[in-house]
Amino acid sequence: MLEARNLAAGFGRKPLFAGLNLALPKGQILGLEGPSGAGKTTLGRTLAGLHPALQGEVTLDGAPLPRRGRQPVQYLHQSPLLAMNPRWRIGKVLCEAAPVSEAHCSAFGIEAGWLQRYPHELSGGQLQRVSILRALAAQPAFLIADEITASLDQISQVQIWQLLGGICRREGIGLLAISHDAPLLSRIVTAGQITLSRG
Numbered sequence: 001m002l003e004a005r006n007l008a009a010g011f012g013r014k015p016l017f018a019g020l021n022l023a024l025p026k027g028q029i030l031g032l033e034g035p036s037g038a039g040k041t042t043l044g045r046t047l048a049g050l051h052p053a054l055q056g057e058v059t060l061d062g063a064p065l066p067r068r069g070r071q072p073v074q075y076l077h078q079s080p081l082l083a084m085n086p087r088w089r090i091g092k093v094l095c096e097a098a099p100v101s102e103a104h105c106s107a108f109g110i111e112a113g114w115l116q117r118y119p120h121e122l123s124g125g126q127l128q129r130v131s132i133l134r135a136l137a138a139q140p141a142f143l144i145a146d147e148i149t150a151s152l153d154q155i156s157q158v159q160i161w162q163l164l165g166g167i168c169r170r171e172g173i174g175l176l177a178i179s180h181d182a183p184l185l186s187r188i189v190t191a192g193q194i195t196l197s198r199g
């Protein structure tokens, strides 16, 4: 279980959110929605241990997140290009944490021809698939997926969320699905939806 208790985070003295509690069981999908600037990314990064809490705590199975080593909570960036080494070919990017599973590669339609290319030589949707696979290879207990389809067409959005949601349910990975798109979230969530409001 990934839990936040009485959590506050932000920048400077005034937190973006405070007193936040949530519990995400493994194998379940929790939706997080809210307007632009409400702090969804900040909350996602705090849950992944990438941003410090101002108050409260984040725990995984009752213990604090590990500071070093393989991270059990993997954060998927809205813009995967920003989260990849531009000098690495896709084949190397994919295996950054550990070798990727062939079953996952085939489920996400990874093509052999992509492996020799650099990140800027793939489309946004192709790159997001690579980013998801790289995170899955790290065998996470939880995934924080932050607006991972925001720049894609409607059909690709639904395909990617359904594919990822199916893998998480089957493999017992807890998924926090962050999106502005409440109807899209309602199609995939299994553990309800929370809303962050601005101010």
Ligand SMILES: Nc1ncnc2c1ncn2[C@@H]1O[C@H](COP(=O)(O)OP(=O)(O)OP(=O)(O)O)[C@@H](O)[C@H]1O
Pocket: 011, 016, 034, 035, 036, 037, 038, 039, 040, 041, 042, 043
């Ligand atoms: N490094 C930073 N320093 C100061 N303020 C920041 C920093 N990063 C984000 N902010 C501010 O924190 C607020 C919340 O940002 P955040 O990205 O968490 O919101 P969001 O809900 O994810 O927005 P969006 O839906 O537009 O992605 C915004 O006002 C943003 O400008």
